[in-house]
Amino acid sequence: DTAVSQTPKYLVTQMGNDKSIKCEQNLGHDTMYWYKQDSKKFLKIMFSYNNKELIINETVPNRFSPKSPDKAHLNLHINSLELGDSAVYFCASSHWTSGRNGELFFGEGSRLTVL
């Protein structure tokens, strides 16, 4: 059983298109995150939801819109894709009430290539 699963794993698309990445976790966690990893492996937090409520919203173009229909799902929709959006996007989850002891669990990543 995959704890944090993302789809699709690979996505190749043209500039200007709109695409979505879906994430689901079966760990019973109440907090989910989206991270972007660039070609140098640098990880940047984008968004975080706790119990479907947006709690972290870093400086990200408003072409990126997260949606959390329930605690187990967090999707990422990207409008008008640009070349610079090419990256690996990781979904992660944790348990808020674990406080400082709670670790992050990551999905396998979704590699987005914009041509």
Next chain:
Amino acid sequence: GDSVTQMEGPVTLSEEAFLTINCTYTATGYPSLFWYVQYPGEGLQLLLKATKADDKGSNKGFEATYRKETTSFHLEKGSVQVSDSAVYFCALKTNTGNQFYFGTGTSLTVIP
């Protein structure tokens, strides 16, 4: 603000060599500290963690000690294997707000 600084890579070692990857942090309060590992083509997975000063986290032969006096959490392994080739991330979690901060990652290649 809170942040993590880790040793720049890439690091290349021969099998059975000793590994140290340095990590220092800046944080208010008492964060928890983590090392994550990312194998090629995979997501990050927890390698070890420590939640208070002087705690030592250990797993798969790796260990790191939470040093409050030097604000450090260096990763060590006595004898690396080819299968340890991966990118290693140091991270901290604040004791408020559930925010995680990651270092820039250190790529390790172990050659036979």
